[in-house]
Amino acid sequence: MDRFAGKVAVVTGGAHGIGRATALRLGAEGAAVVVADVDLPAAEEVVGELGASAMAVAGDVTSRESVEAAIAAAVxxxxxxDVLAHVAGHNLANREAVEPGDGQWVRQYDFTFVGAVRCIEAALPHLVESGAGAVVLVGSISGVVALGTNPYAAAKAGLISLVSNLAAEHGPTGVRFNVVAPATIATRAFDNRPEALEELKAIYPLRRVGRPEDVAAAVAFLASEDAGWITGITLPVEGGLTTGPGHLIG
Incomplete structure (x- = not known):
């Protein structure tokens, strides 16, 4: 498919995991891809796989200056x-309990929610100019259902409301905003605990955890003209997790 022929996409957090898979998927479908990541050497490795129609830029979503410079370099x-695929974001605390004080909440909110806002604000004028721009944020199923890790879940839930409001506000410009909400994905976060992935398979009706490519496919769909009349939605990519207690069946 060449759904993105002639299009330009920025992928934040594009050096690893879901971001890497998204960059490769968009590139395979014809996009010129800008891989933005704090890990610039790894981003450059992804560009090496993509070829001449790609570039790597340093991008730290906690810095407005860094984000604006990355978008400017892409343009x-x-x-x-044409496309902002905002993937950068992970659980900074990896804890279920709320620790005393504001630090954990502030760090996670700034990284996950405000980081997305910074990227959108920097990209939006260019997306409007393209005439049919698309923003896809990678949220989490933790922002949809209660799965613990409160600061992370709350920040990801905020993305859902953000996208809903932005879709209504900017719909007349032709720019679309959507969220993809993955459940457990086999990324480097599990490199030192593969047994956890094996155990988690049982809770999914499809009896496997997700792959980065599963999420990348959903991002590519929502960013493409195949989803040209879809905006303001959250698309779960979660192997049937929210259908019910799959581990109790079969």
Whole structure:
């Protein structure tokens, strides 16, 4: 498929895991891809796989200056911007309990929620100019159902409300906003505990955890003209987790 032929996409957090898979998927479908990540050497490795129609930029979503510079570099190199796939974001605490004080909440909210806002604000004028821009945020199923890790879940839930409001506000410009909400995905976060992935398979009706490519496929769909009349939605990519207690069946 060449759904993104002639299009330019920025993928934040594009050096690893879901971001890497998303960058490769968009590139395979014809997009010129800008891989933005704090891990610039790893981003450059992804660009090596993508070829000449890609570039790597340093991108720290906690810094407005860094985000604006990354978007500006993308537009300067390719002349336009059509897709923002915002993948950067992970659980900073990896704890279920709320620790005393504001620190954990502030760090997670700034990274996950405000980081997305920074990227959208920097990209939006260029997406409007393209005439049919698309923003896809990678949220989490933790923002949809109660699965613990409160600061992370709350920040991810905020993305759902953000996208709903932005979709209504900017719909007349032609820019679409959507969220993908993955459940357990086999990323480097599980490199040192593969047994956890094996145990988690049992709670999913499809009897496997997700792959980064599963999420990348959903991002590519929502960013493409195949989803040209879809905006303001949250698409769960969760192997049937929210259908019920799959571990009790079969």
């Amino acid at each position: 300067e190199r390719f002349g336009r911007l």
